[in-house]
Amino acid sequence: MSNPSELLSDFNTLPEPEEISQIATWLSEAGLESLELSNDTGTRLRIRVAQAAADTAEISSVPACPAEPVAEVGTVAVSAPYFGHLCLDRPMGDGAFAPVGSMVRRDDVVALLTLDTLQVPVRAPVDGEVVEIVATPGALLGYGAEIMTIRPS
Amino acid sequence: MNDTPRFKRVLIANRGEIALRIQRACRQLGLETVAVHSDADAESRHVREADIALCIGPASAARSYLDPDGLLLAARMTGATAIHPGYGFLSENADFADAVEAAGLTFIGPTGASIRMMGDKITAKRAMRDAGVPCVPGSDGPLPASMEEVHAVARDVGFPVIVKASGGGGGRGMRVVTDAADLTQAVTLTAKEAQQAFGNPTLYLERFMQKPRHIEIQVLCDTHGTALWLGARDCSLQRRHQKVLEEAPPPGIAPDVIAEIGERCAQACRRIGYRGAGTFEFLYEDGVFAFIEMNTRVQVEHPITEETTGIDIVAAQLRIAQGEALAIRQEDIQQRGHAIECRLNAEDPFTFIPSPGTITRWDLPGGPGVRVDTHVVSGYTVPPYYDSLIGKVISHGGSRDEAIARLRVALAEMRVEGVSTNIALHQDLLADPHFHEGGVDIHYLERWLAERTAS
Secondary structure, three states: OOOHHHHOOOOOOOOOHHHHHHHHHHHHHOOOOEEEEEOOOOOEEEEEOOOOOOOHHHOOOOOOOOOOOOOOOOOEEEEOOOOEEEEOEOOOOOOEOOOOOOEEOOOOEEEEEEEOOEEEEEEOOOOEEEEEEOOOOOOEEOOOOEEEEEEEO | OOOOOOOOEEEEOOOHHHHHHHHHHHHHOOOEEEEEEEHHHOOOHHHHHOOEEEEEEOOOHHHOOOOHHHHHHHHHHHOOOEEEOOOOOOOOOHHHHHHHHHOOOEEOOOOHHHHHHHHOHHHHHHHHHHOOOOEOOEOOOOOOOOHHHHHHHHHHHOOOEEEEEEEEEOOEEEEEEOOHHHHHHHHHHHHHHHHHHHOOOOEEEEEOOOOOEEEEEEEEEOOOOOEEEEEEEEEEEEEOOEEEEEEEOOOOOOHHHHHHHHHHHHHHHHHHOOOEEEEEEEEEEOOEEEEEEEEOOOOOOHHHHHHHHOOOHHHHHHHHHOOOOOOOOHHHOOOOOEEEEEEEEOEOOOOOOEOOEEOOEEEOOOOOOEEEEOOOOOOOEEOOOOOOEEEEEEEEEOOHHHHHHHHHHHHHHOEEEOOOOOHHHHHHHHOOHHHHHOOOOOOHHHHHHHHHHHO
C-alpha cells in the first residue's frame, strides 16, 4: 500500500474536470468507490463515485476476530481478509454485491473493506448461495471477522 | 497534561505484557487506547480492556505487529493520533518512526534520525566517542599495513586484544591475542581468512574484555533540552544474549562512578538532541566502561529503575511525546534501595524449549515490594508464534538482601499450571552463592548452566 503522495510527487494542481471524469470512469470500471490524492502542502482531491464510508469517529465497538468461524452446519463463512469498514453495496449504487439468496461463484467479489482511500475486495471462498449477512454494513471489521455465510452448491 | 494535548488516543503497536503496561500508563494520563492485535492475540487482556480493539492480521508478526502500512492504516481507521511501539517489533525501525511522523501522527519515541544513528554500530560508536562516552579502546578504524604500526596500536590499546574483520560478524573472522608475540601471526591469519570468507581483508582491533559485566544507564529526555539519567542496571545474567534476571543498582560499583558515566550519557543525549526514553549499554570490567550500543526504546527491564527511582518511565514517555517538559531535575532523582526483576518465560527450565499452551492456574504473589507485570490471566493461552515472555516478577527492598528475600518468597508463592515456566531456574539462581556475592560476569549463567547439566 503506497501513499498516493509518493506516487504523485508532482501533484500540485487540481486535475481538469475531464481528467476527473476519466478517473471516475476508471474507478467505477475497477469496482472502486473513491480515489484520494494529497500532497505535502495539504492539497487533497477526493473523487467519490458512490456513497461515503462510515465516519471513523463513530466507532463504538469493533468485532474481534472469532476464534473459530461460527457458521451454521453446512455453510461456509466468508471472513474479512483485512480490516476496514464493511461495504456490501456496489460502488456504482446498483445494489449489493451478494444479497441473501443470491448465487455466487468462488472468487466473486461479495463485499469491500474500505480503509480511508483504499478498498480491499472480499471474495467468495466457494460457489454457492448466500444464506446470511452476519456483519453490519459500515462497521469497522477486524481481520478474520465473519461477514456472511454461503451454502456451497 | 497540558491544555492542548497533541494526542488523546494512542495506538499500541505491540502485544503481551508491554502492551498492557502502556495501556495502564495511557489510562492513568486520561488517554484512550487502541489495541491492534493479531488473530492469535484476540483474547489477550489488553485487547479486551482497550477502548478500541482491532484485529489487523493473522498470527504471523510480519502481517500484524511488523506491518508498518497496516499499523498506519489502523491508526487512521481508529482515529489514533499517536503510536507507542513498545519494545521489539517496529520499536527501533527508523523508517517506521519517520512514516508515522510523515503521516502527521506522533511517534512515542525518538526521531527516525536518532534511531538510525544508533542502529549503525559505527556511527553510534563515533557519536558516543565524540560526546565523551567511553567506548572499547581500539584501533578506531582499519589496522595499518605496517606490522610495526599494528604492534604500536595494540600496545596502546593494551593486551589482550581481539582482532576482527571489518566485514565479519556473528562470531566469525575474529581472533583473541593475549601476548604481543602472537600478534603478527594472528593478524596475518585473520586477514587471510577475512579475504576468503568476506572478500575483504580489512581488520581492526579492540581491547578484549574477558569477563565483563553488562551495565546499562537509563535516560529520559524531553524536547526542551532536559536530559536525565535514572541510574544503572546490571543485566549480566544472560543466556544466549537474552537477559534472564536484572537488578538495580549494579552491586559493587560506587554511586559516584555510576554518576559520572550517567552524566556523560545525559550529555551525549543533549548533544545529539535525543528525545524520549533510551538505554546506553556498556561492558564493564576492572573499573572500565565500554559503550556497546544504545537502545532507543523502553526496555523489558525498565521496572527495576522505576522501583528504585519512583519514576514512571512509560508515563514519562507519553508526557514527553505530548511536548511537556520533564518536571523533575537530576538532583531530585534518588536511588532508593535495590530492585530485581525475573523474566518469566513459558519454557522448560532445563531445556529452555518453549512451552506454549493454556495456563490453567495462575496464582500471583504479593506483599510489600512485590510487583508483577503480566498480561496473563488464568485460562490464557500462550501462543506459539511469539517470544515466550509471560510476565516479570519484580521485587524492591531497602537493601539487596531484602530484595532477594522478597523475590524468593514471591517466586515460592507463584503457582502456574498448564505450561512449564522457568520459575525453578530463577529460584536456583537466587540461591546461588556467587549471585549473592554480586557482580557476576556475562558468561556466568552459561557456565553455571553447563555445570548444572554436567552434575
